[in-house]
Amino acid sequence: MPAEPVPLRSFEKDLVVESFELFDVPPRWLFLKVATKGGLVGWGEPVVEGRSGAVRTAVEELGEYVIGRPANRIEDIWQVLHRGGFYRGGPVLMSAIAGIDQALWDIKGKALDAPVYELLGGAVRGSIAVYGWIGGDSPDGVAEAAQHRVKQGFGAVKMNASGRMAWIDSPQRIAEIAERMRLVREAVGPDIGIGVDFHGRIHRGLARRAIEALEPYAPMFVEDPVAPGHEDLLAGLAAGLRTPLATGERLYSRWDFKHVLPHIDVAQPDVSHAGGISETRRIASMAEAYDVALAPHCPLGPLALAASLHVDFASLNAFIQETSLGMHYHDQYGVELLDYVANPEVFAVQEGKISLPEKPGLGVEIAEDIVRKEAGRADGENGWRNPVWRLSDGSFAEW
Ligand SMILES: [Mg+2]
Numbered sequence: 001m002p003a004e005p006v007p008l009r010s011f012e013k014d015l016v017v018e019s020f021e022l023f024d025v026p027p028r029w030l031f032l033k034v035a036t037k038g039g040l041v042g043w044g045e046p047v048v049e050g051r052s053g054a055v056r057t058a059v060e061e062l063g064e065y066v067i068g069r070p071a072n073r074i075e076d077i078w079q080v081l082h083r084g085g086f087y088r089g090g091p092v093l094m095s096a097i098a099g100i101d102q103a104l105w106d107i108k109g110k111a112l113d114a115p116v117y118e119l120l121g122g123a124v125r126g127s128i129a130v131y132g133w134i135g136g137d138s139p140d141g142v143a144e145a146a147q148h149r150v151k152q153g154f155g156a157v158k159m160n161a162s163g164r165m166a167w168i169d170s171p172q173r174i175a176e177i178a179e180r181m182r183l184v185r186e187a188v189g190p191d192i193g194i195g196v197d198f199h200g201r202i203h204r205g206l207a208r209r210a211i212e213a214l215e216p217y218a219p220m221f222v223e224d225p226v227a228p229g230h231e232d233l234l235a236g237l238a239a240g241l242r243t244p245l246a247t248g249e250r251l252y253s254r255w256d257f258k259h260v261l262p263h264i265d266v267a268q269p270d271v272s273h274a275g276g277i278s279e280t281r282r283i284a285s286m287a288e289a290y291d292v293a294l295a296p297h298c299p300l301g302p303l304a305l306a307a308s309l310h311v312d313f314a315s316l317n318a319f320i321q322e323t324s325l326g327m328h329y330h331d332q333y334g335v336e337l338l339d340y341v342a343n344p345e346v347f348a349v350q351e352g353k354i355s356l357p358e359k360p361g362l363g364v365e366i367a368e369d370i371v372r373k374e375a376g377r378a379d380g381e382n383g384w385r386n387p388v389w390r391l392s393d394g395s396f397a398e399w
Helices: 010-015 052-066 074-083 091-112 142-152 171-188 204-217 231-238 276-288 302-314 328-332 368-374
Strands: 017-025 029-036 041-044 127-133 156-160 193-197 221-223 245-247 353-355
Touching (some): 017 052, 017 368, 052 074, 052 091, 074 091, 074 276, 091 276, 127 193, 127 302, 142 156, 142 171, 231 245, 276 302
Parallel strands (some): 156 193, 221 245
Antiparallel strands (some): 029 041, 127 353
16 A cells, blocks of 8 residues: 555544445436445445446546545545546546545544534535526427426526527527527516526537527526537637626536636536535635636536535535426436435525535435435436437537
């Protein structure tokens, strides 16, 4: 075993990691249970949607380093997992690290009898606004879905701007983007936030025209106005717009964010893709120095949501949190986020907000019997896969 930076201290003996256990659960999540010698257990969610098998293998490989080491040494473990493999970054490795990191924070909180936000410096707010998904691939039902979210207690919603888009598409497609937004704005009124996700579907040539078409309806932000890899276009796109630009769900570290923070208004790291609580918190601090707001991406399960909330509660620039509560793709498997939680009250949405949890660690009691029952149902070829879209001429279209 390589040399440790600090010899094992007496209080760490019970915190030595003894085992990793992974559970593929529907609709498209992967849960990690980390157990220590002293009997403490931490949970995390290391997953890339549609690639859970690849992340599972990465977690198992990284576990070789973590098992046998004290769980409290989160920073040192993080640095070794990130830098110590020589090759670093990207969705699979950073999501694997993310789930391990979340589980270690859960253990640290339980060991110290404190919620994770306490260990990040303490809460800067008592609650955080959340938003719910309403679809938007087609205009059908978006207005009704938005009204339903408002009835459920949400003060903000998010939708896709469009379905599949050609590289240069017709004026009709742009008109449809504006019309969808108009329907939703008219349905919910001026007090409700409406985030619009371009999802990387709209290419450079039409991005500005599409954002300008939405501006009369005051979107809360436009997300991923261009696809990942085109961050160099954001500066030019932002110039002259009145709409906040958001991006980050497909960025995985500070090193990815440093190029985009000067040109965006809202950073959206995903706490299960961007290296966990540790790295998301650092990205939040880095964003603050650019006057950029934080709105963590989270279409995932209860552990990812809880981990995101702890970062939000400790980060001044966080203003809203995505949740997958009641999200549409759940119908195909018949389970939803709260089914995996024995204390669902921690995620209660009241007046559009989720309040500070008080339990130690992540504050989520996982319903392990349900996790074990569901594990494997969404495994392998039964698992969720990214839709593959094509245009009418047969060529690939961004989903
Ligand atoms: Mg998105």
